[in-house]
Amino acid sequence: MNFSNSIIQWYLKHKRDLPWRDTLDPYKIWLSEIILQQTRVEQGLPYYLKFTDAFPTITDLANASEDIVLKHWQGLGYYSRARNLHHSAQTVRDRFQGRFPSSYSEIISLKGVGEYTAAAIASFSYNLPHAVVDGNVIRVISRVFGVLDPVDSMFGLGEVKSIAARELDLERPALHNQAIMEFGALQCVPVNPNCRDCPLSGVCYAKKMEVVKEIPLKSKKTAVKNLFLYYAVVKYKNGLFVKRRDSEGIWKGLYDFPVLESETPILEEQVLSFFNKEYALSNQAVLTDISPAYRHLLSHRKIEARFFRFEVNNIPSFSLDKANWFSVDKILEKGVPRLIERYFEAINLYK
DNA sequence: AACGCGGGGCT
DNA sequence: AGCCCAGCGTT
Incomplete structure (x- = not known):
């Protein structure tokens, strides 16, 4: 045989x-x-x-x-x-x-x-x-x-x-x-x-x-790098400002929030300064609180994410414009990373 | 030829 | 914590 x-x-x-x-x-x-x-x-x-x-x-x-x-x-x-x-x-x-x-x-x-x-x-x-x-x-x-x-x-x-x-x-x-x-x-x-x-x-x-x-013998080992994510979650009425990840790399095509990405930890002040520079948040939004760290493991990344939560009373003028504002119903129609899905579960967005 | 890319289950 | 999974595209 x-x-x-x-x-x-x-x-x-x-x-x-x-x-x-x-x-x-x-x-x-x-x-x-x-x-x-x-x-x-x-x-x-x-x-x-x-x-x-x-x-x-x-x-x-x-x-x-x-x-x-x-x-x-x-x-x-x-x-x-x-x-x-x-x-x-x-x-x-x-x-x-x-x-x-x-x-x-x-x-x-x-x-x-x-x-x-x-x-x-x-x-x-x-x-x-x-x-x-x-x-x-x-x-x-x-x-x-x-x-x-x-x-x-x-x-x-x-x-x-x-x-x-x-x-x-x-x-x-x-x-x-x-x-x-x-x-x-x-x-x-x-x-x-x-x-x-x-x-x-x-x-x-x-x-x-x-x-x-x-057997089978393998020679390569996968290197796991740290990735720190600092998200700006800006709330306006019954929705949030979201962004489609259009650049090459992780989660391309999915939706998340304005984010500062780094391989090393960043101080809160530096994060806020980045949000101000990039999105002009300080004049228009109020920081309500900062979430605890969410840990998320991928085969090639060890991710630690924090969510900086803001509120605004009218549509901001700069980068966070109307095109990026999604009502909750609209957000749930889009694909999001598991990390963001878990965040939504934690803040009871699904309900 | 080496690396980036997700998430989950098993040991 | 590490390994592997009905791999592929890019550099």
Whole structure:
């Protein structure tokens, strides 16, 4: 019994029932793959259901505004996925007459679709013989076949890709690809895999050499930097002044407030001075209070945020103009970072 | 080739 | 606290 047959046998017995496995619709398969990039199935599933409900076809998605798409994506993270999703829906609408492309080269030309996602769509939807290589596949192949080089290096990853292509079942690429990923997600898990009940334990290099804990080998470590956020929350009547984050970087496309960002702490006086300089707040707004620190952890940032709360009695003249004033109802229609969502919960904006 | 980009769950 | 997750785009 070869590798592919083994994992397919295992898959047919253990696979989960997931909605995107019940369809060949490339739109739905593409949508599921974008949602699942760097995201666990349990976390992405409700978003998949929400999106297919709100946008039944790719044209529905293309015709929506980016703000609405980002609102639906709120809380899932990596928001460039949502922006690229929307952009590519418009590409399909405008350049492919609303028909999702069916060749690998056209599929991978879509923004947000890389090698992994293109192989997934091409195989799942059109049964084309492209081997997927994601985190699961890297783990399974490096362990079973004994790839000892770092898999986050060009060389190590190249070895995994070469083995993945070699082992692909050309007669049933869709089934093979589903099987190897599910095997990685449920059986050959990152920590404490249950090798005792594994159908490959007899042929697995890592098991045989007792190096399961060391493979896959990774060399890079993610550096976590501090980020201090000082928000000006300016209240006017039944609303707040908000800003869309339009510059490159964290949370692009989402809404928050005028903010001073820094990698080091800033004194209150300096913060207030910044708000005055940038938004001319002193002449027009009254500082009512300053919130305690909100801590928010991201994979690459340790964030500490404080909210400086102001009130004004008329629309300020300078940077905080009418265009940025949103009633509470309007704010809740926009996508906001989880940090801001939690702030809204804390001040009872949701009620 | 290295880095930025979210959020959550598990150990 | 650290690791990982159905990765991709940019520099």
